[in-house]
Amino acid sequence: MSLAMQRRRATAGRVWKQFRGSRQGMIGLSVLAIFIMMALAAPLLADVRELSPVYARAAGNPQWAPPGEFPPLGTDFIRRSVWAQFVWGSRVSLFVGLAATVLTILIGSIVGILSGFVGGRTDAILMRVTEWFLVIPFLPLAIVLASILGRSVWNIIFVIGITSWPSTARLVRAQVLTVKQRLFVDRARSLGGGGTHIVGHHILPNVSGLILANATLAVPISILTETTLSFLGLGDPTAASWGKMLEEAFVNGAMTRNAWWYFMPPGLGILAVVLAFTLIGRTLEEIANPRLGGR
Amino acid sequence: MHPGVTPLVEIEDLHVDFGPARAVDGASLHVDPGEVLALVGESGSGKTTLIRAIQGLQKPTSGSILVEGKPIDAKTKKAIQTIFQNPAVQMVFQDPTGALNPRQTIYEIVAEGLRIQGQPDDEAAKVGQALSRAGLRPPERFFPMYPHDISGGQRQRVVIAGAMIMEPRLLLADEPVASLDASIRGEILALMRHLVDETDLSILVVTHDLGLAWNIADRVAVMYLGRIVETGPTEQILSDPQHPYTKALLSVVPETEEREQQILVGEIPDPTRIPSGCRFHPRCPLLQSGTLAPDLAARCPVDDPGPLAVGALVGAACWAVA
Amino acid sequence: MGEPLLSVRNLHITYHRQGGSVPAVRGVSLDIEKGGSLGLAGESGCGKSTLANSLLRLLPPETEVTGEITLDGKDVLTLSPGGLRAVRWTSGAIVFQGALHALNPVQTVGDQIAEPMLVHETADSQDAARARTIELLGRVGLARPRATAYPHQLSGGQRQRVLIAMALACDPLLLIADEPTTALDLMVQAQVLALLDDLKQERELTLLFITHDLSVLTYACQRLAIMYAGRIVEEGPAWGVFENASHPYTRALAAAFPTIGDRSSRMAPSGLGGDPPTPGNLPSGCPFHPRCPLAEDGCLVEEPSLRVSGPGRSAACILV
Numbered sequence: 001m002s003l004a005m006q007r008r009r010a011t012a013g014r015v016w017k018q019f020r021g022s023r024q025g026m027i028g029l030s031v032l033a034i035f036i037m038m039a040l041a042a043p044l045l046a047d048v049r050e051l052s053p054v055y056a057r058a059a060g061n062p063q064w065a066p067p068g069e070f071p072p073l074g075t076d077f078i079r080r081s082v083w084a085q086f087v088w089g090s091r092v093s094l095f096v097g098l099a100a101t102v103l104t105i106l107i108g109s110i111v112g113i114l115s116g117f118v119g120g121r122t123d124a125i126l127m128r129v130t131e132w133f134l135v136i137p138f139l140p141l142a143i144v145l146a147s148i149l150g151r152s153v154w155n156i157i158f159v160i161g162i163t164s165w166p167s168t169a170r171l172v173r174a175q176v177l178t179v180k181q182r183l184f185v186d187r188a189r190s191l192g193g194g195g196t197h198i199v200g201h202h203i204l205p206n207v208s209g210l211i212l213a214n215a216t217l218a219v220p221i222s223i224l225t226e227t228t229l230s231f232l233g234l235g236d237p238t239a240a241s242w243g244k245m246l247e248e249a250f251v252n253g254a255m256t257r258n259a260w261w262y263f264m265p266p267g268l269g270i271l272a273v274v275l276a277f278t279l280i281g282r283t284l285e286e287i288a289n290p291r292l293g294g295r
Numbered sequence: 296m297h298p299g300v301t302p303l304v305e306i307e308d309l310h311v312d313f314g315p316a317r318a319v320d321g322a323s324l325h326v327d328p329g330e331v332l333a334l335v336g337e338s339g340s341g342k343t344t345l346i347r348a349i350q351g352l353q354k355p356t357s358g359s360i361l362v363e364g365k366p367i368d369a370k371t372k373k374a375i376q377t378i379f380q381n382p383a384v385q386m387v388f389q390d391p392t393g394a395l396n397p398r399q400t401i402y403e404i405v406a407e408g409l410r411i412q413g414q415p416d417d418e419a420a421k422v423g424q425a426l427s428r429a430g431l432r433p434p435e436r437f438f439p440m441y442p443h444d445i446s447g448g449q450r451q452r453v454v455i456a457g458a459m460i461m462e463p464r465l466l467l468a469d470e471p472v473a474s475l476d477a478s479i480r481g482e483i484l485a486l487m488r489h490l491v492d493e494t495d496l497s498i499l500v501v502t503h504d505l506g507l508a509w510n511i512a513d514r515v516a517v518m519y520l521g522r523i524v525e526t527g528p529t530e531q532i533l534s535d536p537q538h539p540y541t542k543a544l545l546s547v548v549p550e551t552e553e554r555e556q557q558i559l560v561g562e563i564p565d566p567t568r569i570p571s572g573c574r575f576h577p578r579c580p581l582l583q584s585g586t587l588a589p590d591l592a593a594r595c596p597v598d599d600p601g602p603l604a605v606g607a608l609v610g611a612a613c614w615a616v617a
Numbered sequence: 618m619g620e621p622l623l624s625v626r627n628l629h630i631t632y633h634r635q636g637g638s639v640p641a642v643r644g645v646s647l648d649i650e651k652g653g654s655l656g657l658a659g660e661s662g663c664g665k666s667t668l669a670n671s672l673l674r675l676l677p678p679e680t681e682v683t684g685e686i687t688l689d690g691k692d693v694l695t696l697s698p699g700g701l702r703a704v705r706w707t708s709g710a711i712v713f714q715g716a717l718h719a720l721n722p723v724q725t726v727g728d729q730i731a732e733p734m735l736v737h738e739t740a741d742s743q744d745a746a747r748a749r750t751i752e753l754l755g756r757v758g759l760a761r762p763r764a765t766a767y768p769h770q771l772s773g774g775q776r777q778r779v780l781i782a783m784a785l786a787c788d789p790l791l792l793i794a795d796e797p798t799t800a801l802d803l804m805v806q807a808q809v810l811a812l813l814d815d816l817k818q819e820r821e822l823t824l825l826f827i828t829h830d831l832s833v834l835t836y837a838c839q840r841l842a843i844m845y846a847g848r849i850v851e852e853g854p855a856w857g858v859f860e861n862a863s864h865p866y867t868r869a870l871a872a873a874f875p876t877i878g879d880r881s882s883r884m885a886p887s888g889l890g891g892d893p894p895t896p897g898n899l900p901s902g903c904p905f906h907p908r909c910p911l912a913e914d915g916c917l918v919e920e921p922s923l924r925v926s927g928p929g930r931s932a933a934c935i936l937v
Contacts, residue, residue: 007400007439183393187454190350191408191461192380201407205398337802338773446892447661476660477829477873478866478908481888488884503802509877510886533877547807548877549832558807562774 018287028279035273039090050084051240067261074261077252085240086265092241093270096157097223103161104222105215108168113207115169116176117199126169134166138225139232146234153236160225168214172207179206209288216281220274227270242266301364302327303383303465303497304349307605309358311344316566318344319355320521321602326465331491331498333508333529335544336518339563342501345518346467349499350386351378363464382412385458387487389470391450395442401426402438405457412461421460429456430486448479455486466490468500472507484510505548509533514608517541520563520574522602527609537611539581572596573614581615591615620690621648622823623672623709623791628684630667630676638681639897641667643847645684651790654817654824656834656855658870659844660893665827668844669795672825673705689790706733709791710784712777714799719780720768726779727764730754733786753782757812774805781812785820792816793825798833810837831867832874835859843867846894846904849923853930863932865909903934911936 019025038045049055056079065075073082115126142159149155179185179202188198229235230243231250249255249263302325311319319341326332336342347353349360351369360367363383368374378384385408388394395404405422409415426434429452442450451471458466471487472480488511490496502508508515508529515533516526517540525538536542543557559578564570570577576595581587587595591614600612630642642664649655659665670676672686674693686693689708696704710733713719721729730753731746733739740746751761757778768776777797784792794813798806814837817824826837834841834855841858843851843866851864862868869889875882891908894900900907906916915935926932 007441182396183388183390184396186352187386187388187394187457188396188407188411190379190386191457192376192382192411193407194376194411197411201399202396205396337804448892476893477831478660478869478889479892480873481886482890483888484886485888488886505803505877506875509875509883511884530883544803545877547803549830549836549874556807556811558811559804562772562805 015287019283022283022286024279025283028276028283031272031276032280035090035094035269035276038087039094042087042091046081046084046087048084048088050081051088053078053080056080064257064259066259073265074259076248076259076262077254082245082262082265085245086242086269089240089242089245089266090269092153092236092239093223093226093243094273096153096160096226096241097219097273100157100160100164100222100226101215101219103157104164104168104218105211107161107165109172109207109211111165111169112172113176113199113203116173117180117195117203123173127173130166130169133163134170136163138163139228142225142229143232143234146229151234151236153239156226156229156235159229160222164218164222164225168211168218171214172211175207175210176203179203182206213281213285213288216277216284220277223270223273223277242270300327302361303363304499305359305361305364305606306345306349307359307361308602309345309348309360310356311341311348311353312356313566317521317569318566319348320566320569321358322518322521322523323602323605323607324516324523324526325606326497326499328464328497329491329495330513331488331500331511332514332516333512334499334501334516334518335503335505335508336501337503337563339520339566340518341521341566342518343469346469346499346501349384350467351375380412382408382461383464385461385463385466387451387454387458387466387468387471390474391447391454392442392474394454395450397442399441400438401440401442401445401453404442404453405460408457408461422456425456425460426453428459428490429453430482431456447475448483451475451483452486455483455490459490464495464497466496466498468498470502470504471500473502473504481510487511505533505545517544520569521566522574522612524575524603524613525611526603526607531609537616538575538613539579539615540575541611543580570596572598573600573612575613587615619651622651622653622689623647623649623825624685624687625668625672626685626687628668628671628682628686630664630671631681632677633679633681637897641847641896642671645844645847645849647842647849647852649791649823649825651823652821653840654826654838656838656841657825657827657844658829658831658834658841660829660870662846662893662896663844664847664896665844666795669711669793669825669827672793673709673711674701675711703737706784707737707739707787707789709793710787710789712780712784712792712794712797714777714796716800717768717776720776722768725765725767726771727751727754727766730764730779730783730786733783737787739787749786750782753785754779756785756816757782758808772805773801774808777801777805777809778812781809781816785816788820789822791823791825793827795827796829797826799828799830806833813837830874831859831870843870846899847896848904848920848933850905850934851926851930851932852923853927857927857930863926863930863937864934865911865936866905867932869908 061075061079062070063075063077063079067074073086076082111126111130115123141163145159146155185198185202188202227243230241231247233247235241235244245266246263254262305325307323309319309322322345334342344353348355351367354369367378402422405425406418409418409421415421423434426437431437431449431452472483475483484507487498491498512529515529516523519540525532525541532541533545536545543559546555546557557580561578573595576582582592582595594614600614603610603612625645625647628642628645632639632641645668647655657665671682682694688704691704693704727750730750734746734749740749750764754761754763759775759778798809801809816822826834828834838855841853841855842849845866851858851862851867858867859871862871872887889908894904902917903920906912921933921935923931923933924937926937
């Protein structure tokens with residue numbers, strides 16, 4: 001229906017305008033944009049061959065060189081360019097963060113909507129499953145899964161998704177329960193609307209805002225989780241990621257050597273991206289729910 | 296009932312229990328084509344439960360409900376959906392703001408019923424017509440608007456348009472103007488009466504507002520504690536009520552011409568503790584006045600006058616009424 | 618006759634919000650004599666609740682209030698916080714609509730009634746407060762055991778009575794009732810109105826009764842004032858205004874609730890087209906003109922002031 005499209009475009013325009021007006025939102029968006037561009041432009045910014053220790057040795061790179069000696073960010077314990085790792089590592093961190101979030105949101109939303117809307121037995125069963133996942137300590141589960149499935153980027157995405165969906169599910173379920181009580185759902189039912197009609201036309205539109213806000217806040221969590229897993233050595237050994245950088249820096253004594261150029265960039269990078277997503281998420285939440293903004 | 300005419304809705308001896316609470320305790324009523332029946336009562340009278348039973352949202356404990364001559368069965372979810380898919384019965388809600396999805400345009404809201412039941416080709420024309428008939432003109436102006444763009448009265452017109460587009464034969468209205476401003480109340484009521492006069496539409500309106508009944512209803516049924524205690528043509532019931540409860544209600548309506556108030560003591564009893572005999576007897580001003588003949592006065596706490604006969608057009612459930 | 622107990626002069630109340638300023642009350646003046654009763658009628662957006670709350674300075678701090686409010690000889694708008702506290706509940710008290718959220722859900726109603734007594738020190742001790750609470754509950758028709766009930770355990774009518782008891786806790790001179798019977802059933806409404814009437818006589822209470830139901834006011838009050846778009850558009854003795862309105866809006870409002878038994882309203886619901894105006898968005902000239910059946914050209918130009926329309930009556934219409 002072209003009319004509907006028109007109005008949706010108008011709503012998107014309004015949201016963007018409000019977003020533009022929010023300082024915190026624009027800061028978050030700008031920072032995120034910088035890192036996304038960096039990740040996309042990686043081949044232009046750093047030679048991928050610099051990630052290989054064999055190449056690094058052959059190129060005659062010094063070990064543990066500070067940025068002054070080897071611009072722009074020095075070298076690590078096996079002579080690789082830290083800058084290359086930083087740039088290419090951003091790809092993995094961002095990609096894993098986003099992909100894992102997509103998985104989390106997908107599973108969480110489906111479970112939440114089914115549970116909340118269908119209710120009864122289905123709800124009881126799904127909620128028990130959700131609680132089970134919530135209760136299990138994350139790290140042991142991640143370690144077990146990683147060791148069973150093997151250490152690859154896709155498995156990491158899977159592990160994060162599998163362990164993060166419960167909180168989304170509970171949030172979505174709560175919202176679905178609220179929307180289900182609204183009078184316009186009764187009206188839709190009285191017009192003969194069945195389950196699919198009501199979920200599609202009434203539940204989803206009134207829940208999607210929450211899901212979006214939840215998603216933007218779930219991304220930083222996924223990124224941090226990937227970082228943690230990589231730091232613990234559970235990440236993909238062949239993929240450069242910020243978590244991996246931190247792990248190798250730690251394990252190889254970068255702290256004691258005071259080789260700040262090795263662990264600061266990934267640490268700050270993660271901090272910046274997480275903060276960016278958090279700011280964006282908060283701004284979206286405030287737009288969706290004006291009362292949160294203080295007025 | 297009128298011979299030869301199938302009532303749109305027929306309720307026979309309906310009982311709805313919530314555990315020990317007898318919310319509807321033997322109520323019978325019917326609505327003929329082209330008439331407006333006002334179901335009047337206070338909270339706790341069972342009127343909301345009764346209308347929910349007709350809608351299919353409440354499973355009766357016993358008794359039968361016939362819509363267009365066919366019994367409705369609210370036992371399973373599927374059965375309930377079948378009830379809803381009958382376009383002949385449509386609803387108007389008390390809270391027009393809550394009844395509209397804030398994320399749907401007015402067009403989508405009004406077209407929703409049509410879309411659920413299958414796409415007609417001239418959807419836009421039908422939507423325009425429905426909005427127009429409901430008093431929203433020019434209809435195209437309202438198509439892209441959202442509920443928050445329009446006023447409370449206009450929202451109720453949208454609800455009515457959304458119901459009328461299905462070409463119903465019966466409208467079920469639960470307090471249709473209670474949450475609207477006083478000055479626009481009349482317009483919405485006039486619209487409803489106009490729709491009845493124009494087509495063969497019938498309306499069953501549930502309300503506590505006797506003035507509303509005076510304004511648009513052909514017949515009135517007064518409910519008390521799960522039973523219909525009096526019914527009859529509006530003018531008769533409201534000008535010359537027979538049942539003591541109806542008399543008391545009318546006496547306290549600020550807009551009645553009569554001025555001697557009969558303020559009842561206390562509130563409607565809990566439906567889990569329905570008084571013995573005539574359920575109204577503990578609060579009955581007639582009984583308390585001491586003017587009843589002793590043999591009658593002795594009956595009231597003991598003998599239940601019983602529900603009104605099925606299909607009765609006039610009647611009052613009271614021993615003191617012939 | 619003496620000084621009126623409540624005197625309001627040229628009151629203007631403007632809300633300042635992110636989107637702009639909204640004038641909710643635009644120059645209202647009224648008086649209530651001690652022991653008298655005034656009914657204030659109007660629909661959503663007319664400013665009546667804003668006005669009611671302003672009398673005890675209960676509006677949000679950033680609201681702009683100008684004019685004069687004199688209660689029991691004191692200028693409410695210029696009172697110090699201490700002075701204001703002394704006036705609240707003791708000189709004037711408000712009874713709100715008995716909705717579930719008007720009472721604290723986690724406190725018993727007895728505690729809530731006793732609270733103002735203890736805060737304002739009109740009761741010497743907890744025991745004295747408790748005794749007086751029971752007394753008040755009895756006076757409003759609630760049995761003693763109700764004191765330990767929680768709000769959700771009471772019916773709408775009972776909650777309304779609790780609110781009345783609470784308002785009477787410190788023996789106020791003025792009782793402001795803001796839509797006290799709006800959500801109640803017919804019979805319960807009658808009971809509450811009768812109670813208010815009894816209390817008024819018994820304690821020589823001065824009453825300001827606010828509602829949208831004009832006919833309720835004619836029973837409860839001596840005088841009536843009708844508000845529209847932040848101003849009083851008609852004022853006078855209750856029955857006179859109701860039966861024989863001077864302002865077309867009053868006439869429409871009175872007709873909205875038909876008199877049962879009156880043939881002219883049988884099958885003829887009466888209402889006004891259009892909608893009540895939103896405070897920030899008033900029509901030019903007389904704000905009622907878009908909906909007025911008697912509007913003329915002059916009505917679009919200038920907003921009419923209140924002028925005498927009869928003995929002790931005034932209306933803001935150029936046709937008067």
